[in-house]
Amino acid sequence: MKRKDMFMNEVILVEEAMGKACGLSIPPRFEALELDAVLEYLRVFRKQKISVLVKHLKEEETGTFLIETAKLVLAMCKDLGEKTYQLSWNDTQDKVATDLSNSFPELFQAVNAEIEEADAYEEIRYNMNKSHTRQLKGITALLSTPQEVVEIKREIGRKSREMQYLIDNSKLSMENKEKLNKYRKTKYEESLLRINIKFEEEPVKVLYYRSGTSVSVKVKLSKTGYSYREGRGKEVRRNKGTDKAEYPLIISFSYFEDFLSGNGVANEDILVDKQSLDTFYQFGTKLSANLTPKFVEDWYNYDCPDLYRLSSNKEQGLSWIGEPLPHFCTKLVEVSWSSTYVNEGVSEEEVNKLIKGREHTGIATELTTMLKSKAMRLTGEADALEQEINEYDEKIQKVIQENSSTILEGVAKAFPERMIHFSNQPADFKINDDFGLDCGYINIRSKDDVYTEKRKMLSNVFSDVADWMSISLPLYSQSTTLNKVQFDVAAQVVRNELGIELFAHTVMD
Structure with missing residues (x-):
């Protein structure tokens, strides 16, 4: 009897035991399949191991090996019962493979x-x-x-x-x-x-320079010809200045990276002229060699989009991914509806230019807070500030805990139809907080301006410190509907006990 014929009855039994749950079915013309296809069908070994097994299996032991494999898979299916779906590349296959290796030690050793x-x-x-x-x-x-x-x-x-x-x-x-x-x-x-x-090979030389109030790049390629993308020709022009021999081309900064890429220039083959601008600034498509009053005004008028500082790579440094980019880009300020991010590398000069005449704005507060935070990090004041902030939060948390029954009673009165009582004790209940699509969180803050400024400073010093308070409410829930009511009761308690005004906003998950 052929070895595959000997194996077919076992395969059919495995098929019946596993059924549709494992997604196995006897392949068409199964008898014509090679040994590796039969083994792959049983899903015990991965392809790499199957190919090696086929090479090492001796002719006389092939039938025995196949039948033993089928029997082990069948036994495993019976043990799993209705959970045969777990056979798909889990510990169950590992057990079958281990049992086989114990039965054929020399084969598996090889x-x-x-x-x-x-x-x-x-x-x-x-x-x-x-x-x-x-x-x-x-x-x-x-x-x-x-x-x-x-x-x-x-x-x-x-x-x-x-x-x-x-x-x-x-x-x-x-x-x-x-x-x-x-x-x-x-x-x-x-x-x-x-x-x-x-x-x-000659390096590609580039020079970042001030063009009016904007920035352009003078370029000398290592080859005489160049190409540019259709429709971008106006952004590439011949240099007619006194340095035209050294830098024959002038490229608009907005097209500079695409121009280099289109001409096959690798970053590592670029030499940045020491006479290049040290830094310049960008938001959207607008560039400026400096934080001029007009540029800053435009930034505010455009609702403060992400503001970047760009630095020419004169010293052939590497980016954080190890690339010798011709210039580096740092996001200085990012303003969203809920918060303002300020890079800790922002300088005092940059802050002064960005807030001049707008000292009353929230962005100005964030920028100056970052400067104060940097100073605190250097002087060691941050640890003392952290202790002060923690004590303030703990004082409020203690009042909330001591008045938890009052807060829970307030929640119970707000949602009487959703109460599930476990005993006659007033606080021994749970509440059905399934209000629909309102899953999220509630962030609690204080109206104390001094505390708020200190917490912002602390969050700038330590990345794991949030802008909102470290306060938890007695009844845990991710329902923003329930938490709003619970917070209102807790805020009233804190106001009565400590005279501290709290407010909160919810964030949908």
Whole structure:
């Protein structure tokens, strides 16, 4: 009897036991399938392991192995009963695989050894590629002296020798060691070739400069010709100034990045002129070389969209993702309906320019608060402030806890039809808080301006401190409808006991 014929009865039993719950059905022309397809059908092993199993299974043990696999799957299905859906790549498959490995120890020892070898091989190859990619990033058109070339070649050689030592001292087979060393030599030679090419290549030079009150970029490509996107031609023009030989092109800043990308210029091949503007500013499509009164006025008139500070990368620094960008972009201020974000890197000069004549606004308060917070961080005052804020919140929380029964009674009076009582005790109840689509949170604040300013300062110092108070209400619920009523009662209690005025707003989840 053919091995697949021997297996068919077991497969049909498995099919019946698992049924539709596992989504299995006998494939058309099942008898014509190869061994790996039969194993894949039973969903015990993943494809990588199946291919290795098929290679190592001896002809005479194939039928036994298939029948044993089917029996174990069938037994597992019976144990699961109605929960056969759990068979789909869960612990159940792991158990079947373990039982099989115990029944065929020599087979699985050979299979696991080959898989471990393959995984180790791929890990070394992956690390080699990762290292090579980093090396190529450092080989740029900015190489300018023979000494730089010597140093970078020396470093690449050192890395290659380290990788060779790792390969030679691994537990890989000689065949795989030879393959990896051959691959290593190929990558090493690619790096050396790139060094020679980039040393001869001129960098792309750029100069950020003031154009009226705006900003443009002068550019010298490493090639004579250039291309630009259709419809953007007006944003590329010939330089007619005295430095036209050094910088033949002038590019509008709004098109600068697209222009570089369209001409195949890599960030690492760009040299930023030391004479470039240090910083400039942008919101939307508007640019300014400085925070001029007109630019700031426009920013306010446009309802304060995200404000950015841009810095030319004269020192060839790297971004947070390791990219040598020609300029860096920092969001200084972000204003939303509920809060204002101020970057902690904002300078006193920038704050003064942004708030001049608008000192009464909420944005001005946030900006000046950030400056105070930075000063507090330097002087160590933040810890004392945190203790003061916590004591203020704890004082209010204590009053709410001491008057929890009063607050709960107020909630009960507001929703008598939703009360579910457990005993005759007034506070021994729960409330049906299913009011529909009102799931969210309530943020409690104080009308005490001094406290509010201190809490804002603290939230600028510590990122995990919120603008709202650390106060909880007696009845936990995510219903904003219920929480509004509960807060109103609690706020009245706090007003009577402490004379502190509270207010709150809800946030939908």
